[in-house]
Amino acid sequence: GTYKTTAGVQFVAKGAQQDEKGILLTFNENPEFIIKVMQQKGVDISADIESGGIKILHFYPKEFYMEELLALLEKEIDENNIKRIVVDSVNELERSLEDPNSYKDYISSFLSLFFSRNITSLFMQKLDKFTGNAPLTDIKYASLFDGIIYLGTIEIESMVHKIISVLKMRGGNYSSDLREISC
Numbered sequence: 693g694t695y696k697t698t699a700g701v702q703f704v705a706k707g708a709q710q711d712e713k714g715i716l717l718t719f720n721e722n723p724e725f726i727i728k729v730m731q732q733k734g735v736d737i738s739a740d741i742e743s744g745g746i747k748i749l750h751f752y753p754k755e756f757y758m759e760e761l762l763a764l765l766e767k768e769i770d771e772n773n774i775k776r777i778v779v780d781s782v783n784e785l786e787r788s789l790e791d792p793n794s795y796k797d798y799i800s801s802f803l804s805l806f807f808s809r810n811i812t813s814l815f816m817q818k819l820d821k822f823t824g825n826a827p828l829t830d831i832k833y834a835s836l837f838d839g840i841i842y843l844g845t846i847e848i849e850s851m852v853h854k855i856i857s858v859l860k861m862r863g864g865n866y867s868s869d870l871r872e873i874s875c
Contacts, residue, residue: 694843694854695875696816697721700778701730703814705737707776708745714776715768716748719784723748733875744772753788758798762805769809777806781816782832796833803836819844828859838862846870 697718704714718726723741726748730737740746747768751761768774779785779802786795799815806813815837819830828834840860845852856873858866 694845695873696818696843697726697780698730698733698735698875699843700780700814700816701726701735701737704746704776704778705735705740708737708740708743711745712775713744713772714746714778715765715774716746716778716780717765718748718750718780719753719788720780722750747772747774751788753784756788758789758794762798762801765802766805769805769811774809775811777811777813779813779815781818783818786832796836799833799836831859834860839864843873 697720700716704716707714716726721729727738727741737746741748749764749768765777769777782799785798786792789795789798802815803813805811817831819842828840831840834840837860839858839862842857842859843854845854847853853872854874855870857870858868
C-alpha cells in the first residue's frame with residue numbers, strides 16, 4: 693500500500709528502457725499478479741519481460757536455501773549482463789532463513805555480489821513501526837546500505853497521505869523532508 697513494489701518495478705523498467713537488464717526478486721506476489729497490477733497502474737512490463745530486459749524471479753519463503761538463491765542470482769547476473777536488481781522484500785527474505793541470526797551475513801553476501809558486478813540494487817523492507825525521532829533505528833542493518841528511501845503513510849487531519857523521504861544517502865547531499873506521492 694505504499695508503492696514499494698511499484699517503485700521497484702519502475703526502477704527495473706526504466707533500466708530496461710536504457711538497455712540495463714534487471715531482475716525483480718520477489719517473495720510475495722507471483723509474476724502474473726505483478727504484471728497485471730502494473731498494467732492497471734499504466735506500467736506495462738510484458739514486452740520488457742519477453743525481450744529479456746526484465747526477469748521476475750519468484751520464490752516462496754521457506755521453499756529454498758539461501759545458498760541456492762545466491763548461486764542462481766550469480767548465474768543470472770553473469771549470463772545476462774544484469775545491471776539492476778530489486779529485492780522485494782527483505783522481510784520475506786529474512787523469514788526464509790532457518791537461522792535468523794544469519795540474516796546480516798546473507799544481506800552482506802547479496803550486497804557483495806551486486807557490488808562486485810557493478811549492479812545497482814533496491815532492497816525493499818516493510819517497517820512494522822516507524823519512529824519519527826530516529827527512523828534509521830527501525831531499519832535492520834541500515835549501516836550496510838548506501839541510501840535509504842522511506843515510502844510510507846502519515847495521517848493529517850483524519851486523512852491518510854502516502855509519503856516519500858530520503859533518510860540516508862552516503863556521500864551525497866539530500867533533502868530529508870516528507871513529500872506526498874501518488875500513483
